[in-house]
Amino acid sequence: MPTNVLFAAKPERWPMYEAPLNAAFAEVGIEAHLATDITAELVDYIVYAPNSTVQDFTPYTRAKAVLTLWAGVEDVVGNQTLTQPLARMVDDGLAQGMVEWVTGHVLRHHLGIDTYIHGQDGEWRKLTPPLAYDRPVTILGLGELGAACAQALARLGFPVTGWSRSEKSVDGVTCLHGPDGLHRALGSAEIVVLLLPQTPGTENLLNAETLPLLPRGAVIVNPGRGPLIHDDALLAALDSGQIGHATLDVFRVEPLPAGHPYWNHPSVTVTPHIASETRPQTASRVIAENIRRGEAGEPFLYLVDRKAGY
Structure with a gap:
């Protein structure tokens, strides 16, 4: 039957x-x-x-x-x-898609590719980025997707710190957990990637109190969940230069409303929830x-x- x-x-x-x-x-x-x-x-x-x-x-x-x-x-x-x-x-397909998207955008920001894409005005700009091992990256969330992305970036030479709410171990990654671990993980991150689940304990994890813990000019990449970030706090941090750029794939309301400030902000990249189908x-x-x-x-x-x- x-x-x-x-x-x-x-x-x-x-x-x-x-x-x-x-x-x-x-x-x-x-x-x-x-x-x-x-x-x-x-x-x-x-x-x-x-x-x-x-x-x-x-x-x-x-x-x-x-x-x-x-x-x-x-x-x-x-x-x-x-x-x-x-x-x-x-x-495997979900994990591979996320690894490709995250790696692509981390390398994009690491190499300063936007400078050349948007700077074709006749001026010869030469930007030499640090090598990967001088660019600390933090992954918030060490589940299946977070661990896969963390290891992929570590294999490229980035010093990767991973943070989770409970203690975890991932080969090649410095693993931290709990509130104190979050402060340490953010404090060293020139690029931070959010891959946490959406729960009451993770909502607004990046907010007016935690965003200043990041080095000035840090980049945020969020393919996780929109509510992980307090939108008004992020916009204020972008306007002040505390955050240099935010690449966002997920939002509290999807599709992102046409009038939302993210669409026209010069330091925000919006992608339409495509990080990993x-x-x-x-x-x-x-x-x-x-x-x-x-x-x-x-x-x-x-x-x-x-x-x-x-």
């Missing part, structure tokens, strides 16, 4: 995922009925995006797990109707493996800690 898998995401995602999911199910030996419309009480698993129309999980009495397509779960973890196990998306081919393999595990009575991968919020 086939395993009933409900695909609960925006309709435009269905053509992108139908074939890769079915192929992944076949690879792991699952006979699955995958569809966007299955009677609720017959659903065994829900492949889920938090912006889908499914917001009440109460009717899904047979569902063994909800498997998200997103790395972030802040939009679903507090849903009181969700009593099934919830697994977030962790996959979930790729159907790699994500489908993670989903299929978790369903295989569920059917075999094995532990699910990447289960969310509801109390921690990620």
Whole structure:
């Protein structure tokens, strides 16, 4: 008897995922009925995006797990109707995409590439940046994505400090944790990258009190979550020169409203939440493996800690 898998995401995602999911199910030996419309009480698993129309999980009495397509779960973890196990998306494609985006923008700021892109006015400007080992970088957040980015930058020669709320260890990275560790991590960072989850404990982590801890002229790169930064405090720090530039991929409201000050600020780069998209081919393999595990009575991968919020 086939395993009933409900695909609960925006309709435009269905053509992108139908074939890769079915192929992944076949690879792991699952006979699955995958569809966007299955009677609720017959659903065994829900492949889920938090912006889908499914917001009440109460009717899904047979569902063994909800498997998200997103790395972030802040939009679903507090849903009181969700009593099934919830697994977030962790996959190689997501990590590789984030590493490429973060590395590209760190190198862009390190090398001063904007000077040449925006300075084609006939003046011969020669800017010699320090070598990577003289440019300290801090990564805030040492989960799967943060650790991958930290190690990639360390391999390029940057002295990388990583900060997390709890103690962690990452090869090649100076790891700090807790409030005192945050002050030390920010104090040395000429470039700081935010890759923390959005929780009550991380909201407004960069604010009017913590931004001055950074060296004057430091660069902020945020592909994590918009609410990690207090917007007004960042704008004030940019205007004063305390922060030299901010490259922002995520925002409190998305799409970023047309009138938002970030759009026209000369020291802000806006990218439209593209740092790391979930790729159907790699994500489908993670989903299929978790369903295989569920059917075999094995532990699910990447289960969310509801109390921690990620």
